[in-house]
Amino acid sequence: MTEAYSPGNLCERSDLYLVQVVLQNWDDTLFVLQKCQLLLPMFEELLIVSRCVESFAFMACMEILDPDRRRERPIVTVDTLN
Secondary structure (H helix, E strand, C coil), X not given: CCCXXXXXXXXXXXXXXXXXCHHHCHHHHHHHHHHHHHHHHHHHHCCHHXXXXXXXXXXXXXXXXXXXXXXXXXXXXXXHHC
């Protein structure tokens, strides 16, 4: 369903949740990126993988620019990603 078909539809609401909630912190972004492995072609087509990577880059830059916002990042191991 597109926004033209029905304002406030599931696609728009999902995208807003991704932007406003998930991509705002390390843990949720990492969780979504891990789940993308299951259906990688679809998630790449929806640009979710690239948005997660961009979010990580943005958060890392913000921590460099504003050390007061720094917090512990999740520990990522090879086992965590599988």
